[in-house]
Amino acid sequence: MTAPTQHDSVTETGLAVELTDLTRVYGSVSALDGLTLHIEPGEMVALLGPSGCGKTTALRILAGLDEATSGTVSVGGNDLTGVPANKRDMGMVFQAYSLFPHLTVLDNVAFGLKLRGEGVGERHKRASEMLELVGLSQHRDKYASQLSGGQQQRVALARALAIRPSVLLLDEPLSALDAKVRVQLREEIRRVQREVGTTTLFVTHDQEEALAIADRVGVMGKGQLQQLATPVELYTSPATPFVAEFVGLSNRLAAEVSQGMVQVLDSRVSALPGSISAGRGIALVRPESVTVTADVDGTARVTAVEFLGPFSRTRLMTVEGEEVVAQMTSAQARELRVGDRVELSIEPSGVLVIAEDPDS
């Protein structure tokens, strides 16, 4: 990993991206259902969602590699809806390794510049700058088969940025890498993106990845954008039950709502916007919002303690038979034994309360 350096020559001005009411239907399956998304110039937006939610379809339509059934795509105010992929001027890093095996690293990075008619000297200079940016200058004469997976994706990033794209598209570029390399590379992607200032759309199914590096995260489900917000807002104030349950873990606890307040686990906390207005419902409570206090007369019992390194997850059962998961530091968890009686409460941040029957 190289230290961040300033490369004035590689800095670009990002363009705004506008996806308007995009739909994509495959036979009888609707992969995208009215997706509207605005990305600010220079911003990095992550699309997050489970497999089949339509996030990759959205990215491929923006890249021109797939066609929308309806809707429009514009970049910097220019309508690109019918423009083929090779004329969209977008850089893309793929999930699968996509370096051209017959070319060296340097020639891979210079490939897009060659297509644009730049001379050998100019394109090699630019490619070298890009390789320096991703810390792979010393590997410029190697072939893809001589690089590790992480190195290949860094070269792919350099290649995508070498053409000075109007938009950078990242299609789960880290999913084939091991955990440690993933963390290193996602930090590097963020650093490089900030340095060059290119508007970026990043597709992933890994919520940690999305929350860690994106300016805003869009959660997709069933072809629709469920919520687009900053990582903190998304986590603390989920707009829909789907977002609350997909991003992070949530307990589903019986609750009573009245006058904007929620009664849950003997605690009274405020109801988040989007909650039911009154009556009985299900509160979606984060494990780290559950406070566990040892109490021989407590209303819950410890059923399991899972050690997760710095944190531990404790499973508890209330006297009403509700299962609750609480997350705490491992130091705190060491005080608890299976079978111990405890008292549970909820931290005073708001919770989202949904109807008891989500379909109703």
Next chain:
Amino acid sequence: MLRIAAFSLFALFFLFPLYAMGDFSTRAPGTGARTLDAWKNLVADDVLFGGIVISVALAACTVAAMLLVLVPTMIWVRLRAPWARGLVEFLCLLPLTIPALVIVVGLRDVYLWVTYFLGESTLTLTFVYTVLVLPYAYRALDAALSAIDLNTLSEAARSLGAGWAKTILQVIVPNIWSGIISAAFIAIAVVIGEYTIASLSGFENLQVVIVQIGKTDGATSVAASLAVLLFGVALLLLLSLFTRDRKLGVEAEDPALLTPAPTVAANRGADA
């Protein structure tokens, strides 16, 4: 030891006829004295030399036509019409199942039009030979295309600004080069050795000429046959050397750098 004995036995079985051909083609008829007259006839005999030239030209035209038809078709089918892959494979392998005699009879009416428009040159056999080599060429190209992640490479090329022609010529073709060479070499071997269709269609290629010469000059005929056989073996050896070199070509000088990268299959996500 047993392996060496078995290998020697097989070598003897295959090489002895070649030795016999070589011996026969280098003896003067009647006297039995050593002579290279039969081999000199390969270029000195106008009819035989004409046969060699026409067969080589036919091989070149067939390879060119086959590659022009098959390479873009197979790439296009894999990228844009995967539903048609089975159909294309069936059509390409079909000539294997049809006897040459049936092909000749079936193509008779077609060739009336071909000769009407293009004359009666033996080179018009290119069309039927292109069909004839399809099964072998298809297999070689199919294996090469299966070895690369065609979709990702072509999408990467397009996202970088390459149109379809540049994507195929500058990205895909260099990465299936060993398959193209294999297809071409096998096609050359098939065309150089083809007799039945040319003979039944009334054209004179090398094999037809060899048979004709064999009626009056056995030594020259056997020399030409042996030359064709050795040419075929040389092509196959070259092919094997070439494909082996390609495999070894990009091995790392620094084995430590060869951190195993996940396979294409593992890379491909199931996401929409």
